[in-house]
Amino acid sequence: MEARPLTDYTMIRTIVLVLAGLGVVMVMSSSMASSFASSASVWSQAIRQTIMVAGGLFFFWLLLRMSPDRLRRFSHVIMGISVLLLVVVLTPLGTGREEVGSQSWLVLGPASLQPSELARVAIAIWGASILANKDYNRPSRLDNGFAPFIAVAVLCLGLIGLQGDYGMAVSFSIVVAFILLFAGISWRLIAAAGAVALVGMVFVFLSGGYRSNRFHVYFDALFGRFEDTRGIAFQSHQGFLSLADGSLFGVGLGQSRAKWFYLPEARNDFIFAVIGEELGLWGGALVIVLFGLLGFFGLRAARRARNQFQALLAAALTTGVVSQAFINIAYVLGLLPVTGIQLPMLSAGGTSAVITLGAMGMLASVARHEPDAVSSMQNYGRPAFDRVLGIGEPKSPGQMVRGRRSVRTAAGRRERFGAPVTARPAAPREPREDREFQRPVTGNRGQSRPRYDVRRDSSWRGGRRAS
Known part of the structure; x- marks a missing residue:
């Protein structure tokens, strides 16, 4: 399990979904007689429970998208x-x-x-x-x-x-x-x-x-x-x-x-x-x-x-x-x-289903934000479950402080991922006094090299320029 950083996250969400599905089936089976006696329909209690479980799964998804540290800001209000x-x-x-x-x-x-x-x-x-x-x-x-x-x-x-x-x-x-x-x-x-x-x-x-x-x-x-x-x-x-x-x-x-x-x-x-x-x-x-x-x-x-x-x-x-x-x-x-x-997650009950599934969403979010899990998803991509449900990539504490805007800029991408390995170094030229000074970029081994600029790369043809 140590070699699989997403084990906790995968197992928690799978167990919760299996229990929620089993709960809907068993409530449907066990409530037929009482539903028919109260409403002349064997499905009334089952439909109500299905709706409440669907609401609980919505809160599960919502809290899974949220960082636990962001939830911490509202703890006093919730209490x-x-x-x-x-x-x-x-x-x-x-x-x-x-x-x-x-x-x-x-x-x-x-x-x-x-x-x-x-x-x-x-x-x-x-x-x-x-x-x-x-x-x-x-x-x-x-x-x-x-x-x-x-x-x-x-x-x-x-x-x-x-x-x-x-x-x-x-x-x-x-x-x-x-x-x-x-x-x-x-x-x-x-x-x-x-x-x-x-x-x-x-x-x-x-x-x-x-x-x-x-x-x-x-x-x-x-x-x-x-x-x-x-x-x-x-x-x-x-x-x-x-x-x-x-x-x-x-x-x-x-x-x-x-x-x-x-x-x-x-x-x-x-x-x-x-x-x-x-x-x-x-x-x-x-x-x-x-x-x-x-x-x-x-x-x-x-x-x-x-x-x-x-x-x-x-x-x-x-x-x-x-x-x-x-x-x-x-x-x-x-x-x-x-x-x-x-x-929990098996008995009939609207409040219990919604709140318990929401709580399990918080638990899965904690597992999803384990340091190893964050590193794995940022390097190898999110699981198919997250991509299908539109759950974004988790952030490390430093990335959350910098914010999303800085990551979208070129400097933010270099700070997060390092220098691109496909970048071509600029051809060496004689220094000129009127040329704008460029700060050297440090490589992996501490050596300085000029920052790549596509506008000064003579290997490009057709007048292509950087956007």
């Missing part, structure tokens, strides 16, 4: 908008409390927005911006970035908790913890925060209600017994039955029986159970391998990134998406309590 939306969703404008138990959505005409999804990506961008190149040995100093980051993270976490979306609060906390970890903060502080989170989960377990019931179902499933398969354990039990029906090779794409109102949230939280039923063990293993590869190449891109901001951004985005995926898969398999976290 401010996210905090504002988290506050607005707690007002009467927010909805979802009666339907799913958490007031997490803002209805915007025919579409809805989940601000906590945006906040999870915003904290990654803003955190990477203010924590890059900071002294992690003194996190309490106000001018060091760590104290403001922790304060804003706690504020966002409290607002998400007030919405009642504890699953998203856990996912948000994981992103914050990984940013601090990659920025170099002490493990002791991370462990202390984890202990506080553990106390909070114990409190939820003892407080009663449907969240406490999820812990009871988890312990029942962990020991292989369900006490109430028609009540609180209905969804988890049906998920287990779907996975068991799939066996090794599955019952066939579109042939799931659980989606016919046996498995609640078949197209959302428990879509992995439908994947296991229709595609079998190999289909579920494929999804796990794809997210594992995304984690590997995302963290590899972070290690090879141009600067610490891009490294922190890539690491935070990668761990945020991959951890969310494995939490979802784990609670479908009974390894964790059900939290309501969706399977």
Whole structure:
């Protein structure tokens, strides 16, 4: 892989596109019954999801064209908008409390927005911006970035908790913890925060209600017994039955029986159970391998990134998406309590699809701007994927400072590429006092030679002159 500079970029974009395509297919398959029941059409949910994925791919393309360092300029604005939306969703404008138990959505005409999804990506961008190149040995100093980051993270976490979306609060906390970890903060502080989170989960377990019931179902499933398969354990039990029906090779794409109102949230939280039923063990293993590869190449891109901001951004985005995926898969398999976290790029959900694919566009942009990748594309050309989609050549930091205009000039081209090897040196002539002095151009070995000027080259015929 070291001999192939574009490996990270190629693998990340390929994995993301495969997951997005698989998500559209599986949402189409798992939502037929619920779509027909709600709108008398088996395609309504599938068409809506396809439109949202298309919008997410547009943002993927848009952010792939943008340099991560240019995105850094807007990090404060993005974070401010996210905090504002988290506050607005707690007002009467927010909805979802009666339907799913958490007031997490803002209805915007025919579409809805989940601000906590945006906040999870915003904290990654803003955190990477203010924590890059900071002294992690003194996190309490106000001018060091760590104290403001922790304060804003706690504020966002409290607002998400007030919405009642504890699953998203856990996912948000994981992103914050990984940013601090990659920025170099002490493990002791991370462990202390984890202990506080553990106390909070114990409190939820003892407080009663449907969240406490999820812990009871988890312990029942962990020991292989369900006490109430028609009540609180209905969804988890049906998920287990779907996975068991799939066996090794599955019952066939579109042939799931659980989606016919046996498995609640078949197209959302428990879509992995439908994947296991229709595609079998190999289909579920494929999804796990794809997210594992995304984690590997995302963290590899972070290690090879141009600067610490891009490294922190890539690491935070990668761990945020991959951890969310494995939490979802784990609670479908009974390894964790059900939290309501969706399977990114596979579950039905407009906000999640658009924001997650946009975040993956940022991650692919970081991989595309690795120093080796920039050098490879500038010397050997862009991949066919970039040429077809009109994605320009990435720039090095020095080239971005000089700007595009200087590159278009002859002096800018010589500065970037060196003297052309096909240039003919001017014929030696006797020096004249009235001739304009020409500054010598230094060759590859430090020797001075006259600058080539086609207007003084007697080998040209026909009166051809330089433009």
